[in-house]
Amino acid sequence: xxxxxxxxxxxxxxGGSLKLSCTVSGDTFDYCMGWxxxxxxxxxxxxxxxxxxxxxxxxxxxVKGRFTISQDNARNTVDLQMNLLQPEDAGMYYxxxxxxxxxxxxxxxxxxxRVADFEAWGQGTQVTVSS
Numbered sequence: 503x504x505x506x507x508x509x510x511x512x513x514x515x516x517g518g519s520l521k522l523s524c525t526v527s528g529d530t531f532d533y534c535m536g537w538x539x540x541x542x543x544x545x546x547x548x549x550x551x552x553x554x555x556x557x558x559x560x561x562x563x564x565v566k567g568r569f570t571i572s573q574d575n576a577r578n579t580v581d582l583q584m585n586l587l588q589p590e591d592a593g594m595y596y597x598x599x600x601x602x603x604x605x606x607x608x609x610x611x612x613x614x615x616r617v618a619d620f621e622a623w624g625q626g627t628q629v630t631v632s633s
Contacts, residue, residue, distance in 0.1 A: 548614030
């Protein structure tokens, strides 16, 4: 059973940076790992997806060029480096995992919109961005 614990959230001014970490326990072979966020009153949305077996990554258009997802197998973490943060980036950030990632084939980028497919979730970490 995969378990996820996020850390690294906090408050930052617009234009600043934060790095979120997700500590992973359990066997995640052939898992896609993702970061999602949810602002008050809004639906949860995908931010970034990583598939380590093929070293492929996918990003929401709103964060491309500013956010970077990475997996550190030695530390068993999935990190999200967030630069040039804007007030619209604020919200609760969640780490998530979905198995049998190979089966998604050419549709892995669609996982950004397939919240229900993800089987394991962390408790979330809050990000606040002030203007």
